[in-house]
Amino acid sequence: MFPARKFVRLDAGFRMHRGGFLPAIDVAYETWGEPNREKNNAVLLFTGLSPSAHAASSAEDPSPGWWEDMVGPGRPIDTRRYFVICVNSLGSCFGSTGPASIDPRTGEPYRLSFPVLAIEDIAAAGYEVVKSLGLLHLHSVIGPSMGGMSALAFCTLYPRAARGLVTISSASRAEPFAIAIRSLQREMIRADRHWQNGTYDLEDPPQTGMRLARKLGMISYRSAEEWAGRFGRERVGAGHVSGDVFGNDFEVESYLENHASKFVGSFDPNCYLYLSRAMDLFDIGEHSGCVATELGKASLERAMVVGAESDFLFPIHQQEELADCLEHDDREVEFVSLPSIQGHDSFLVDMDRFRPVVSAFYDRS
């Protein structure tokens, strides 16, 4: 698994943004393409909540990545031209240190002894990767969803590290509606008695809680309009109500069940809880009280903010506000609102709309 994965290890430890200290961290990443002679063609890619660093296939790992259509030779982020680095978020469970990792001080998994995770920590861990590669003048930093939050945090923590920024279906701060959904997802996991206050047996994790949380995730990632067209009132099987009055009779119920089952077992519940909460806590304007002031510090030459009109988790008005806050002297800012019907997930699904937009950014510069 993950044959293309590389690591940066920080043995000196890592001070967390909201307090707390990790005695050592690993940051997992993958790369595509090669740095150019001037070392100015690197693109740092942050992920959403659940993916690994495997954004695209490569010679070392030919399995399709989570953004296969976007990254590669001849793709919108063309790896013949750019050196692309994707990092697994700190706090996640695909190689980077997180609540499921072993605390070297105890020999046991951190679990809930892991300090409060901030999006800023994910950004700082990403910075350690680019520093280790000697690439402190990035062409750009890019991320969808939580990855866009990480990219924004990166630009405020390291205002001179990137010339370009692309956020997709993201936000400069969490709004209460998204907080409510994520809070409920966390509560579902915590209410599962198998969770055991985070000390669950790895062979017997809170599967029910994770399944419920994933289903709510999928509801919040898509749109009513898409599902109306896709599922309508179609029934599974014979098309009438099954003997079990609470069975998954409707196609949409069966669809959620199938997808949730795949997710359960592939993601560590405590890692999910920490990453989810990190999004709620995120507010780029926290320090100065103003998003625009924070983002004004970054020496970005170009920024692009992309959103989907049907996204209700990271709604289009937040994209527009973010674009407004990015406006700054000598900075070119573009706001792109796409009429995709797939909701928050559009950037993973509606590639015919998202590819040209990302292409236009990376072709030009």
Next chain:
Amino acid sequence: MFPARKFVRLDAGFRMHRGGFLPAIDVAYETWGEPNREKNNAVLLFTGLSPSAHAASSAEDPSPGWWEDMVGPGRPIDTRRYFVICVNSLGSCFGSTGPASIDPRTGEPYRLSFPVLAIEDIAAAGYEVVKSLGLLHLHSVIGPSMGGMSALAFCTLYPRAARGLVTISSASRAEPFAIAIRSLQREMIRADRHWQNGTYDLEDPPQTGMRLARKLGMISYRSAEEWAGRFGRERVGAGHVSGDVFGNDFEVESYLENHASKFVGSFDPNCYLYLSRAMDLFDIGEHSGCVATELGKASLERAMVVGAESDFLFPIHQQEELADCLEHDDREVEFVSLPSIQGHDSFLVDMDRFRPVVSAFYDRS
């Protein structure tokens, strides 16, 4: 409790719309005002999923009802002029027979032996009330949310019983997005080990499942816009992250917790499951395949369809479709789209917008 409540009892039994038979049923209701001499001033009011028949205060029960602002002397549905009857839905737990009621054949609660509940059954139980009162020529039938579905079912089952129809934030059939949300709510309750396949101890019900389901309900009943203005990123108490990383730090989390706690214990979990599923199964066009054909059968002279633009559970496009389907020769149909920001719950909250609309319907005729 419920001193104003009256009952109709059907000792001959009740045949359910989707099969199954109840050997006897009670239908609880309350009334306001008096029938006129022509017996043509009766208004039948169906409720949403969770309320009782106590829509408004009265001399017998001065406690405020769930639609206190809408029903009463001088209110939009003016009880000096109209005789208003509100029924507790069949399948609910506030007096009408439902899964929590005793099956006279066994002396035990029905629980999951209760037959599949359809919205049509709620409508038929309401018809038994008006029949018992000798009021088979209603001025109108009205209902918000699930109550609007019941009102629509009533008009198709008894096409000559009402001259007017008002549906508010309702739908002629369930769409997959709403089905997905309700299906997940039911799964939360069923996943609670206290549910015990419906045989829970009444002193130890599936409280966690009910609390989670209610929270998801509240998320789906409101709107992101309202919460952004109301809660923003406000924190409970000292305004910083509490020691418990997964505590209810944000105001919106605390709000959900408080409201969900109130709901738990006031509603029977099995009743909730049955009513919720009845909404998913509802499709007024089921028989002929066409909503308009079904609604065309009713001899309605006037119909009004009201919706809130921010409602994503019963979205405005469904209201508009319903109004279109109601169009018929010699029938006056009005579609009212309100810019309320409180989502599906607007009809309970944004009274300044909803009152005049309902007033206009009832003042004129």
